[in-house]
Amino acid sequence: NAGVTQTPKFRILKIGQSMTLQCAQDMNHNYMYWYRQDPGMGLKLIYYSVGAGITDKGEVPNGYNVSRSTTEDFPLRLELAAPSQTSVYFCASTRTGDTEAFFGQGTRLTVV
Amino acid sequence: AQSVTQPDIHITVSEGASLELRCNYSYGATPYLFWYVQSPGQGLQLLLKYFSGDTLVQGIKGFEAEFKRSQSSFNLRKPSVHWSDAAEYFCAVAPGRSGAGSYQLTFGKGTKLSVIP
Numbered sequence: 001n002a003g004v005t006q007t008p009k010f011r012i013l014k015i016g017q018s019m020t021l022q023c024a025q026d027m028n029h030n031y032m033y034w035y036r037q038d039p040g041m042g043l044k045l046i047y048y049s050v051g052a053g054i055t056d057k058g059e060v061p062n063g064y065n066v067s068r069s070t071t072e073d074f075p076l077r078l079e080l081a082a083p084s085q086t087s088v089y090f091c092a093s094t095r096t097g098d099t100e101a102f103f104g105q106g107t108r109l110t111v112v
Numbered sequence: 113a114q115s116v117t118q119p120d121i122h123i124t125v126s127e128g129a130s131l132e133l134r135c136n137y138s139y140g141a142t143p144y145l146f147w148y149v150q151s152p153g154q155g156l157q158l159l160l161k162y163f164s165g166d167t168l169v170q171g172i173k174g175f176e177a178e179f180k181r182s183q184s185s186f187n188l189r190k191p192s193v194h195w196s197d198a199a200e201y202f203c204a205v206a207p208g209r210s211g212a213g214s215y216q217l218t219f220g221k222g223t224k225l226s227v228i229p
Contacts, residue, residue, distance in 0.1 A: 004155075033216075042116070042202055042219030043156075058216065090155060101217065103155035 002026050006091050006104035013081040013111045021076040021107050023091030031094040032074040033058075033101070034066065036087040043090060049074055081111045114139040116203050118220035125193050126228045133188040133223050135203030143205040145186040146217070147177055151199045159201075162186065173197070198227040 007022045025032065030051050035043035045058030049068040063085055065077040074093075078085060091104040115138045125131055137143060144163050148156040160171025167179040177188045186203060203220040 035217075035219075040121075040221060042204075042221045043217070044219070045216055048216060092156075100158050100161065101156075103157075105155045106153075 004091055004093055004102050004104040006089075006107050008107060009105065010108045011110070013078070013109065015081060015083065015111060017081050018077070018079050019081065019109075021078075021089055021091075021109070023074045023076065023104060024072050025074075025091075025093040025102070026072065027093060027095070027102065028071060029093035029095050029102075030071065031096065032068065033092045033094075034064070034074070034076045035090045035092065036060065037090060037106075038087050046076065046089075078109075083111050085109065086111045114143060114205055114207070114218050116205055116218055116220035118201075118203055118223050120223045121221070122224045122226065124226040124228060127195050128192050131188075131190045131193045131197070131225070133201050133203075133225070135186045135188065135220060137184050137186065137203075137205045139184075139205060139207075142181065143207060145177075145179060146204040146206070147171065147175070147186075147188045148202045148204060148219075149173075149199050150202065150222075156202065159188070193225075193227055195227045195229055198225055200224045 004025045033048045034046040037043045044060045047066040049055045052071050055066050089107045092101045094101045117136045146161045147159040150156050159175050160169050162169050162179045170176050175190050179186050200222045202222045204217040
């Protein structure tokens with residue numbers, strides 16, 4: 001099994017550009033999450049989804065959007081990239097709300 | 113709001129020595145508790161978790177953690193550290209109830225472990 005797959009692994013954006021970070025899982029998990037990790041900090045929740053068509057904000061949602069049209073995919077959209085969004089982004093999934101989270105390898109994003 | 117404190121930013125130990133990484137949490141009820149490990153450039157791997165029951169939990173790679181309700185702590189231990197244990201370790205909590213969004217993890221800032229050969 002591939003588990004949780006994130007693409008791309010690295011990306012450099014200019015201020016004001018937009019992009020979509022892709023996340024796909026092949027474990028038929030209902031719950032999916034996006035976190036960001038800044039240097040010296042733990043991960044902070046951006047958005048999460050409890051199933052196809054259902055999403056909700058986490059701790060730091062500003063500047064991001066998500067959609068969940070299928071169980072497998074949970075893309076994260078940055079509409080107007082800002083330097084403050086330079087970070088490492090992790091996608092995760094869980095089968096239910098209280099089972100082990102599986103994380104992707106991360107996407108390192110730099111906004112210049 | 114729940115919070116997690118890992119008081120040690122960086123710990124250095126000699127290979128073969130014992131290890132204890134500290135974690136304290138703040139939450140109204142008993143949350144679900146986790147320890148994750150992150151190697152450089154990698155995602156997070158679950159070491160162990162506590163939901164209920166026996167307060168001493170065993171994980172992968174020879175790690176264990178003890179939940180102490182009275183101290184709101186969930187410290188990670190290993191009796192003998194190997195050079196391959198060098199990584200960053202994160203303690204995390206979740207609300208501890210079933211239902212929508214219940215697995216919203218709150219992470220500590222992490223403890224970086226260096227191992228001297």
